Amino acid sequence: MFTPHTDSEREEMLRVIGVRKLDDLFADVPIKLRFPNLELPPAFTEIEARMQMEELAGANETAHDLACFLGAGAYYHYTPxxxxxxxxxxxxxxxxxxxxxxxxxxxxxxxxxxxxxxxxxxxxxxxxxxxxxxxxxxxxxxxxxxxxxxxxxxxxxxxxxxxxxxxxxxxxxxxxxxxxxxxxxxxxxxxxxxxxxxxxxxxxxxxxxxxxxxxxxxxxxxxxxxxxxxxxxxxxxxxxxxxxxxxxxxxxxxxxxxxxxxxxxxxxxxxxxxxxxxxxxxxxxxxxxxxxxxxxxxxxxxxxxxxxxxxxxxxxxxxxxxxxxxxxxxxxxxxxxxxxMSLLGKHGLKQLANLCYQKAHYAAEQISKLDGYSVVSQRPFFHEFVVKCPKPVDEINWHLLDHDILGGYDLGQDYPSLAGHMLIAVTEMVSKDEIDALCEALEEVNNG
Amino acid sequence: MAEPTIYEISSQDRIGFRFPACDVPETALPEGLIRDELPMPEVSELDVIRHFTNLSRLNYSIDSGYYPLGSCTMKYNPKINEEVARLPGFAFSHPLQPVETVQGNLAMMYELQLWLAEICGMAGVTLQPAAGAQGEYTGVLIIRAYHHSRGDLKRTKMLIPDSAHGTNPATSAMSGFEVVGITTDATGNVDLDALKAVLDDTVAGLMLTNPNTLGLFDQNVEEVIRLVHEAGGLVYGDGANLNALLGIVRPGDLGFDIMHFNLHKTFSTPHGGGGPGSGPVGVAKHLVDFLPFPLVGIIEEGDEETPPLYGFVRPEKTIGRMKSFHGQFGMMVRAYNYISMHGPDGLRDIAESAVLNANYLLARLRNTYNVPFDRICMHEFVMEGHLDDAPDVHALDIAKRLMDYDFHPPTNYFPLIVHEALMIEPTETENKQTLDRFADVLIKIAEEARTNPDLLHTAPHHTPVGRLDEVRAAKELVLCCWLPDKI
Amino acid sequence: MNIPTNLKYTNTDEWVLVDGNTATIGVTDHAQEQLSDVVFVEITVNVGDKLAKKTTIATVESVKAAADVNLPVSGKVIAINEDLPQTPELVNTDPYGKAWMIKVELDNPAELDALMDAAGYEKHTKE
Structure with a gap:
């Protein structure tokens, strides 16, 4: 696909090398194992390949399509x-x-x-x-x-x-x-x-x-x-x-x-x-x-x-x-x-960190008012906090997905003593309305 | 003319980027936990774009010219790969999302595992390792875990041919093995007598690069592997040179137990000025249970109507986790697309063209430069950057002089077993005209070396800077451009 | 190449100056030539350490190479050259003098017999 030689160029090159055909260059490779038949799909053109990749990518639902409250080591931020x-x-x-x-x-x-x-x-x-x-x-x-x-x-x-x-x-x-x-x-x-x-x-x-x-x-x-x-x-x-x-x-x-x-x-x-x-x-x-x-x-x-x-x-x-x-x-x-870092600079980095901090604290404040939920993290925290939930975290997260919300991380996966605890991350990418929608959906799960 | 640093173009209170105003009621930041000052640049967006664009123009790259850097496989990196890796469905998926919401990613990874296994004749593949060196580390830890799982604790030695990359001995030492060197014979193969002399029940394995760093396919490779297996050791294949073997022979069929891939070499993901790489590892059947976790697997079989459900699985005797999450996913997308666009015939064409190009250049240069292990090479070859009738000219001088002709120099002073080595890997994506121009220039430089050696000693002459004072750099150790308490 | 006749040598390019029961150790002129400009020296043992023969006592780095310095004889460290890490270039300019690395009290003077004399070392460097 990305190899440039024409047939005549290839012939000329083989002549300069002093061999008759391409296969002669592989004489050192054990003959019974040479040129295996690889079971792979036949080659796509760029147009077909792109369609295939779009289909695969399209099969995902992402932080871009959902309101993202998932962090735990990877965070959804804006890239200028x-x-x-x-x-x-x-x-x-x-x-x-x-x-x-x-x-x-x-x-x-x-x-x-x-x-x-x-x-x-x-x-x-x-x-x-x-x-x-x-x-x-x-x-x-x-x-x-x-x-x-x-x-x-x-x-x-x-x-x-x-x-x-x-x-x-x-x-x-x-x-x-x-x-x-x-x-x-x-x-x-x-x-x-x-x-x-x-x-x-x-x-x-x-x-x-x-x-x-x-x-x-x-x-x-x-x-x-x-x-x-x-x-x-x-x-x-x-x-x-x-x-x-x-x-x-x-x-x-x-x-x-x-x-x-x-x-x-x-x-x-x-x-x-x-x-x-x-x-x-x-x-x-x-x-x-x-x-x-x-x-x-x-x-x-x-x-x-x-x-x-x-x-x-x-x-x-x-x-x-x-x-x-x-x-x-x-x-x-x-x-x-x-x-x-250069583009955001002194002003932007400070503004961003403050935004994440403020939104997370607003979210924690609102969630702590919900029946059945309590914020376990004492202050101070930064942009992520632990919430004790009234139901298993994965069950809550399925419900949140129905509301186009990507819920937090289930801490029970790593810490048995924290089963039923969700780690919620808040960045500049969620709005106050989305935080309020999260709270509504959380309330709904508890009542449902 | 030097480009100033980003701090040197900074101007107090200049703004480069704004975030929306805070839409929630604000609360005080935690007292006592706030930093005093934030010594970051203050520049505009245009300042940033112009600065980094100017910097980019000081670089040599594949997109701008020929880059025959031996062992690095500097082939063309298709632009479509950059497009597909940025599709929102890939770029914005969080690694910890419920697997049901990322079936596109997982299906792609699952298939890539299978494809790489098929290409190399291995039974299982992990995509997790972050680069070739981490792939090696994974492989060597698997070798260790394999022997330990059999209660065989006496295997403390790793055999490494003297032509190996420096990562092989470093990796073995990190994994607790004693490194034992094996010499190369006069034809450029592993010296069988030297190998036999050290093989016993304390040998954990052999790390073999094939084609080796001389660019030669080891003519005894099957015998080498048989001997190591007979002694109870495993054979690791360094996949750095896999470009020569695609569709030509499968390392698994040759008997290798384990190998790594460099997606950033063989499968054209861009080198990015030093990374990211991606170093998947393939293993034979007896080692599948030791792979690092997580692997992508089918967790619920599909049927005619529903596709299978892909998820993460943990191999039974896993060596553990090598890095966060699931590997360099963006590189996997590019490699998957690249393999899709080649198919079996296209892959074989890559190897054939790479080998054809290397042999063509070798044929054009062997009358001018000495080639110590001169036989049909694979995707690269090593010649001496030293001419008998120009005794003061060294490989480094020839390398630097090439820059004046707008070529990137070959790898030099490696492998160590060739005096004044120049290691040339043309790759399959270069056309005949480029190869001819490169050969013509090298022949011309040889003539310059004889008639005007000083021209080479003081080269390069036409680059943004000349040869830099490395001793001063190491002694003064200026590693940061501006630290507030240092001014 | 300078190879003083009053010293003993190893095949890994260390020299030893013997004075009574004390041995002073450094690296040779040949070693510094091979390394080229030395930019870093780290002495990795302390006064009072009792060391076996072949223990690594120091690391020397140039911009292109690195070398470990090994103790040619067993003994107890009685002095180390504290100034050398600050002035690593002394390894290039005065390898047998100001670039000495450590002094040890010999455990077993007979070990010196296994070392080369100047003629032997000169022959070794030409091999």
Missing amino acids: AAVDAIIRRGEFLTAYTPYQPEVSQGTLQAVFEFQSLIANLTGMDVSNASHYDGATATAEAAVMAYHHFRGKRTRFILSPSLNPQYREVVKTYMGGYENINLAGENLDPLCQPDDLASLLDDNTALLIVQYPDFFGRIFDFTALIEKAHQFGALVAVAVNPMSLGVLKTPGAMGADIAVGEGQSLGLPLSFGGPYLGFFATKKEYVRKIAGRLVGETADAEGRRGYVLTLTAREQHIRREKATSNICTNQGLMALATTVY
């Missing part, structure tokens, strides 16, 4: 048109990793700006060029802490209000190391920072908390982080970057590492990916970061330019001694969020 206009430019879209800096300054400077924006947003000193998503960035924090202590500290405390999928991925990533002790799972999911402090000891390498946490709650972790530092442990804060339009930063609380999911910065939901992991830390840990870093420098004529730097830490040089195997990251998604 400018973001897509930039990331669709072939010069960004179809470039490789910038290993040749002279012809990659566009990508390199964009990554440098991404690093700067993330560092400023999180209040940290340095950021890398990205990870696959929030979960793997969190897991890389655990791996970094393990190597920071050269394997001598083996306890990793994961707050029970850390996104359960992040916990699972940390567990997978730490599976290759000996004698790792992952603590925190047995605490009450809605526990307080003090409960986590009681788990710290001299063997703790890393404490991981989430902010706002999986249930939307916000705590000032300053005292907890100080306590962890007294034990010599590192602290990673998994943060929703959008919330930092108004909230105090992990850096200001003293965190050693800030990681998170960048999807809320203008990336479409896209059924879970591609998203964006970010990883920021203090200056003293810069050499322990996995993944790529872009640094500023100059050429022989003194012109400013950017290069991939500290590459000697990475897998292609250190091979089995590298602490991570990451190479391809989420370059284009980092670019999208760089455009998004």
Whole structure:
């Protein structure tokens, strides 16, 4: 379909190579296995393929068609048109990793700006060029802490209000190391920072908390982080970057590492990916970061330019001694969020975070007035909160779908003690009318 | 002329984007939890568009020119894929929606799992891994879990040929294995004697790239796999070079137990300046139960009138979750569309054309540059970027000089087993005229190397910046353009 | 290439200066040439550590390569070069002097016999 040769060109090329026919190029492939008959549908033209994809896409009902109150780690936000206009430019879209800096300054400077924006947003000193998503960035924090202590500290405390999928991925990533002790799972999911402090000891390498946490709650972790530092442990804060339009930063609380999911910065939901992991830390840990870093420098004529730097830490040089195997990251998604953060800027990011906060608090207030429902999250929370429901959450959600509402997340799936509890997220994409409609529908289920 | 940074074009109180006014009664933000300042740029939409458009023009890309970067498969990325990935039904679906509301997504993923399994002769496929390196990690964890599930705890070694990508040893070490190197023989195959010498019951597996990083199909591949299996090990296939094998041979038929795919190489999803990738993993029958969760499966069979209900399933002995949600879904949409537009014959044409192009370039260049393992290659080949009669000129100089002729350089200094390596992968989407122009320029550069080596040492001359001072970058470590407490 | 005759060498490019029961360890001129511009040195052991032969004591990085420095003999660390991480370029400019890495008190001086002398090392570097 996308191969250009004409028959005569092919003949000419084979002649130059010195073989008679195409098949002669595959003489090294065992003959009995050569040219298998693949059972795949015959080729579509672009017109047919597009129709097929439209049909598949059309079989979904999405956040776009419904009033979306579902979050739990992926959030429906508006993506300004400018973001897509930039990331669709072939010069960004179809470039490789910038290993040749002279012809990659566009990508390199964009990554440098991404690093700067993330560092400023999180209040940290340095950021890398990205990870696959929030979960793997969190897991890389655990791996970094393990190597920071050269394997001598083996306890990793994961707050029970850390996104359960992040916990699972940390567990997978730490599976290759000996004698790792992952603590925190047995605490009450809605526990307080003090409960986590009681788990710290001299063997703790890393404490991981989430902010706002999986249930939307916000705590000032300053005292907890100080306590962890007294034990010599590192602290990673998994943060929703959008919330930092108004909230105090992990850096200001003293965190050693800030990681998170960048999807809320203008990336479409896209059924879970591609998203964006970010990883920021203090200056003293810069050499322990996995993944790529872009640094500023100059050429022989003194012109400013950017290069991939500290590459000697990475897998292609250190091979089995590298602490991570990451190479391809989420370059284009980092670019999208760089455009998004630039466009919204100081004013827009603050306005957005405030809008989400206000709408969520209005929704919580209204739901708390309904018979049978109670808002379990104490304040302060950000844009997500826990509601105890009078009926099973999936039953309620089916009813909400009839009213064109995508209901919240069923917490019973991950936390048996929270069966019948729904996690509701509210963003700028729902209006007051839609929140009121949600309340009406919730009331109807209880009465029905 | 350098493009300023986004902070340098910022102007206090300039607005780039407005949200609607708040339509609910406002409540106070939580005291003590509010940040002091928000050091973000203040720019207009035009400022943003012009800034990033100017930056884009400093990049080389497939859309603008020839990009024969070995091992990276820089083929054309069809524009229709970008269109379909943005269809609202895909782009706005939330990963945690009830499965009944996302049957379009799940049907597509289910079919893509089957198609990839068919293309590679594997029994099961997970789409979850985020990139090739994470696919490898998934695969190696599966190898570990397989041996452990049989109570076989003594297999602590992973065998890796010296021509492997750096990710292979790094992945093995992350998974707790000791890495044992295997040498390459004079014809570019795995050295069978070296392999036999280390095979015993402590070997967990072998990670093999085939075609290997020399671009050669291992002539002993079946024997290599047989030997590893005989010793009780599993064989992992690095799928980075799958472009050469589509419709030519299926790794599963060759005996590979497990392999990863790079959707961003073989199946044309764009590289995006360094990602996103997507690294599905296929496994043979005996490993299906170890795949990461969730997999897409049929949770209620359909009949003549109703389609089946697709949902998520958890393999019995799963190694766990590799990332959030279900993988790089947007990349799967593109790959699915790409396979749809090729069918079985089109896939075979990809591999045949890629191999034809590589051999054509090799034929045009072998009289000018030394090719250490010179035989019919697959989709790429490796030559020395060093000429006997131009001793001071190195592969790096030739690579940089190519930029002056508006070509992206090949991969250089890899694989490590070739001195001054230049690794050239033309891909199937380039026409003969482009290949001829590229060969002509490389021949001309060889002449320049002899007559005017300084021209190469100081190259590139026509790029936005010249060679950059990497030592300064690493020593000064300026990693952010503006931090408020640092000014 | 500079190969002082008063030192002992390993085939992984470390040098050892013996003074009584104390050994000083660093990397050779040949090693720094191979690495090119060194931008980072991290000494990964502490004074007081009792170390076995072949323990990794430091990591050296240039922009293109990284190398571990291994202890050629077993012993107890009695000093480390605290200044070196701040001035990694000393590995290039003064590998046998200011770029020393650690000093150890030897456990077993007989281990020194297994090391190469200058002539042996020079031959090794040409192989």
